[in-house]
Amino acid sequence: MSNVCKVAVIILFLTSTFLPMQGCKNGPPPVMLARQLLKNKDQDLGTIAPGSVLKLEKSSDGTATVGEDFKVSLTSKSGDGHAWQCRTLNDPHVLVDAASTTEPQGTVAAGRESRTIFQLHARAAGDAKIEFALVSTTDKNNAPSKSITLEVEVKAAASK
Secondary structure, eight states: OOOHHHHHHHHHHHHHHHSSSSTTTTSSSOOBBHHHHSSOOOOEEEOTTTEEEESSOEEEEEEEETTOOOEEEEEETTSSSSEEEEEBBBSSSEEEEEEEESSSSSSTTTOOOEEEEEEEEEEEEEEEEEEEEEEOOOTTTOOOOOEEEEEEEEEOOOOO
């Protein structure tokens, strides 16, 4: 390979690694090719067992059966002014209870890990996209500091 070709490949590699792929003024931050390549891939949960607790750290997808209940557990730091909320409460395929629980219960020292647990119920066959957001409890106008999406394919219950 000639030196000109080597230099061209190096320049192409460096520009695709360090120049933004997307992003605009007042829009989302630029996404670098390197960040896209190194980004954690979504987690495939496979078949979600009835009554299971899914400890989600990143966006995931899985399969459930109509009539099954399961829980989603999300981690946050207590006392940091943020709390998890479900942004998709009324999906036709998966119902998310409006109330969530927090573990450990009671007063927790600031900076300690706590988990918010949402109860979900697969109610109709189809595809559901449930979005959870870690939002500021003091300033409702701020964008979420983290968001996790759970995509669930709900299948009809097998005939007995």
